[in-house]
Amino acid sequence: MYAISLGDDGAELCPLEPWQAEEFLAHMDRGREFIGQFINLPDIVTDLESCRAYLQRYADRAAADAGRLYGIRTDGRLVGGVLFRTMDVGQGTAEAGCWLEPSAAGKGLVTRAARVIIDWAVEERGIHRVEWWAASENTASIAVARRLGMTRDGVLRENFLHRGKRHDVEIWSVLAPEWRAARAA
Template sequence: MFSHALDDTAELRPLEPWRATEFAGAVTADLDNLKPWLPWAETVLDTDSARAWLQVFADGTAADGRRIYGIWDAGKLVGGTMFRVFDERFSSCEIGVWLSPVAGGRGLITKAANHMIAWAVEDRGIHRVEWRCEPANTRSSAVAKRLGMTREGVLRGAFPTRGTHVDVEVWSLLANEWRAAHLT
């Protein structure tokens, strides 16, 4: 089974449909933290809806597209990462993330995203990695900075959520930038 250690107790591994009950429980337990930033969190509240949502990513993985991974700490699902977009034809991808506050402050998201970038760039030949978040989500922006990404700008009113259209920051990292920072 695929597993990547993030620290002494946390690991990154695929989040598959058979884990729907566990995923729904983690989302429900952390809903107040997730729903300001992730509209999907309000729709993944039971096993059936979680399974359907995870199946979209399983189908994407089978089609060599989007993928989703969980972060487990001491055996408990506490967050995750995803290639929300993975497009080999355009040599680009977009990473999305979430993490429960109980697992915060240890760099788990930065480590997981860095592992994903390494795989995308080195194993798959991806040229451009994107990160998108609301400008008010300063924790997410901070991860993009730690990953060495460049803030390209803000798409005004680009994402419909919570009954309004919110701005979206766009960050990116090019393969040559990642290599320059990591292969020295």
């Protein structure tokens, strides 16, 4: 398996695949409540079978060039991930997302990992627009969007029902010319 270094702190980005379901479940169990504050991933992957199915869905999306899933590791341990939840190469659009277990929060891991995958999407796959959707209360995720140089496009009011509560969802985006200009600066 390949890994891309995310810096001098031992952090790496690597694909997550179905054969890693046990490790993925252990990771999710370590951070289930923290991760589940704003996203439904921990409610979807609750046992080995559902983890394997989730990872297989993304393996299938990768094969169809319609999405990607990557793990963030520190010192070899899975602590989070970034993904392209959707990716439409024909339209040149993708939606990026993330999650972390509590032990990995506040270290810039998501920002560094998202930069890698957005750079790949723009430069290798020709994606023109990358979106970042986040619950308005998810200040950490919104801070990542800002650090990535994204622009807030708007708010979908009470758009997402999660654990019995409706959440406003902010949509942030960066366009390929903006991404390239920021990287060159």
